[in-house]
Amino acid sequence: MTYTIPEHRRGQIRRILELLDDARSVVLTTHLNADGDGCGSQAALLELLLDRGKEGWVVNPTPFPELYRFLFPDPSRILHAGSEEALRRSQAADLVVVLDTAEVPRIGRVNPLVRGRRKVVIDHHPPGDRPIEGFQLVDTSAAAVGELVFDILAEAGGPWTPISVDGLYTAILTDTGSFRFSNATPNVLRVAAELVERGASPDDLYRRVYGSHPMRRFRLLRRALDTLDTAHRGQVAWMVIPREAYARLGCEPDDLEGLVDVPREVRGAEVAVLFREMEDGEVKISFRSNGAADVNALALRFGGGGHVRASGAVISGELDEVIRDVVAAAGELVDAEEPAGLAAGEPER
Ligand SMILES: [Mn+2]
Incomplete structure (x- = not known):
């Protein structure tokens, strides 16, 4: 691969991969009203976990958006935060990965579910005043959390499945406003190119995310x-x-x-x-x-x-x-x- 992981985040990326490898059962969460970055990053990380023989579950504080359900061919992995199963899986998890926020209030009702669990926080927002405890990869130079999760998969050597590449491309597409915003950096454009080479379809994903609104x-x-x-x-x-x-x-x-x-x-x-x-x-x-x-x-x-x-x-x-x-x-x-x-x-x- 021609892309190389930015030097300043390489150490943290490696450490996160170790933490994922040490876990058996992982809960993935993101902020209230999940967006394309949170959902796409969850899809790709879940692929990595399942590929490595782990259990993985998505538990978000608000209902999973219809718009991004296409990224989850197996919807049984998405649990409702108020359900018995979400509580059970959260308490049995030996690692919780928080994506696209690092703030306690932003994970709402998921916070009490995952209290006391070991955590990894992967975010690209400027730090606030109620940080979630855990191992932090907070890099404001990343256009999307999807860019950071791409680095984790790059370090892991994949898996580059249709789900992981579509998830990461969707994460980047939505957080850069279709590559129009100032965060459309050379680095994230290289990441997008890598995803397209691995099968992500820009026109198909554009149509799914932006070109199919209800009347x-x-x-x-x-x-x-x-x-x-x-x-x-x-x-x-x-x-x-x-x-x-x-x-x-x-x-x-x-x-x-x-x-x-x-x-x-x-x-x-x-x-x-x-x-x-x-x-x-x-x-x-x-x-x-x-x-x-x-x-x-x-x-x-x-x-x-x-x-x-x-x-x-x-x-x-x-x-x-x-x-x-x-x-x-x-x-x-x-x-x-x-x-x-x-x-x-x-x-x-
Ligand atoms: Mn984001």
């Missing part, structure tokens, strides 16, 4: 587009997912995947925000940055977090007030970042 998503989008707006000289753009339309159309969280890219694609937008009014008087917010603005800092202000260019938060309050406060804070951030942003755009030599 209800487009009906919801039509309603949401009515709310699309900008402020601060067009530098802050936002859109609202109306609660009433979401409920009436029978939408699910999967239907919202990627909708934050709509305000993000407004010309001149530096910060994009998607507001979703929840049933319980809370507003769920997704932030994206198109430039220098650090939306992780913005999300932290509202009790959330994430990455520098992609983050989120949940705020209690009336929708109108939340929009006003968040848009104002985003405007302040954009104003503060402006000089730095211009400086960063200047050639260094």
Whole structure:
């Protein structure tokens, strides 16, 4: 293979492989509302475990997304976190692997299930203040956890099955926004090339993940587009997912995947925000940055977090007030970042 594992993470990759080899029964988990990175990484790691004669189970804090079920031809490996079996398997596990988060609150109801178990944490988010105890591979230079799991499989020599290559390609595809975001690094593009050489099909996986939305998503989008707006000289753009339309159309969280890219694609937008009014008087917010603005800092202000260019938060309050406060804070951030942003755009030599 022409790809080589980045030197700075090689030692940790080897250690994780040793820990996996020492285990007999492993539980894999990821954050609330699992995304393509978490699910794809789980599919590939499960392949590795089964290939090595281990037992492996997926136990996530929220229901496994329909969108990524195609990565699990054997759905019996996916356990509902509230089930008797999930409790039994978790307590019998001699290793728990936490993927795509390193924070206790983000694994929700899985936390009590896996308390006291030996853990490996594989993540690429900036560290927060409630870290999960265990052996950590937290590398913010990785575009996706799938990139790190690829390194584990590369170190192990496979298995490069349709499930593992499709899982890892899906993880990378979704976390890089189809290779459009600033995290589409040379390294992750090399990893993607390796996966395509091993049988991952870009057009097939693109169609499965992005090109097969139910009609209800487009009906919801039509309603949401009515709310699309900008402020601060067009530098802050936002859109609202109306609660009433979401409920009436029978939408699910999967239907919202990627909708934050709509305000993000407004010309001149530096910060994009998607507001979703929840049933319980809370507003769920997704932030994206198109430039220098650090939306992780913005999300932290509202009790959330994430990455520098992609983050989120949940705020209690009336929708109108939340929009006003968040848009104002985003405007302040954009104003503060402006000089730095211009400086960063200047050639260094
Ligand atoms: Mn991720």
